[in-house]
Amino acid sequence: MILVRHPQPLVAPGVCYGRTDLAVAPEHLEQTLAALRASLPAGLPLYSSPLRRCAELAARLSPAPIYDERLVEMDFGGWEMQPWDAIPRADIDAWAGDVVHYRPGGGESVLRMAERIADFYADLQRQQPCGSDAIIVCHAGAMRLLAACHTGLAPAEMALHAARAAHNIPYGSTLVL
Template sequence: MKLLLVRHPQPLVTPGVCYGSTNLAIAPGQLEQTLAALKLPAGLSIYSSPLRRCAELAARLGDNIIYDARLAEMHFGDWEMQPWDAIPRADIDAWAADTVHYHPGGGESVLQMAERIAAFYSELNGDAIIICHAGTIRLLAARHAGLAPAEMALQAAQTAHQIPYGSTLTL
């Protein structure tokens, strides 16, 4: 199975803000820039996170998009839309001490996200384009490599992402 994972265009958000599953618009000009750079094959199923920054890109790629909430970025609870430097250091340290099971801001743990990504992956039945988020891409790549959810979560949590907005990763 060949998967083309596309990270959404840059969202309209102040740098240094935790935005996870917040439904943000795309920054001006970024949708067009991403579309101009994409080289995707025709005829593949297209799946997308329903969050606006993904859905707007997906809608420009085809008509029969399958929007799946399991592809959304991690929900950071009370941390959503807070500057990272305003989140209490003790909370960040608690997350760093248990990156797999900790619920940042009372939201979702990385393990919970990995479980929903694994469930999505198990239902795929052929080559596809998936419009999603950096966290989702890291977890899908781990699942594609054969890791179970706990291993996916650990790998994703321990690996800093370097996935540019609008980029494509082929698995």
């Protein structure tokens, strides 16, 4: 299973974005495509988040990408498109105090995202003869949760593991599970 993070979206640094449907600069898309085409195996089914920053890449990598809503990034509710430093410290602290269940900005908890990622993963294992033979274009949060799911963790454990995992997944990079 090859996980691919989307190219850098068009958003100012330091802004909270998750489910917001952001475009990608054409030059970032082309750079990512060039690197991926040289390294990704041909002929594998390709699944993708339907958000533009993933979907545009997926459509260029595969003639028939399969878009799955369960792969979208976490919904940060009222925090979406707000500068991180404008979000009240008490709200950030509340999330840090309960990373699994807290719903940032009234959006989605990491547990809820982990449940949908686990559901996608289980379906993929049932659909593919060798469930690991696929390319998945998604987001850093989805990548961390898929990696946790791949180790056999249940959704609550996935959420906790992903929240504690390093958040440094470069744009356009791959992770092989």
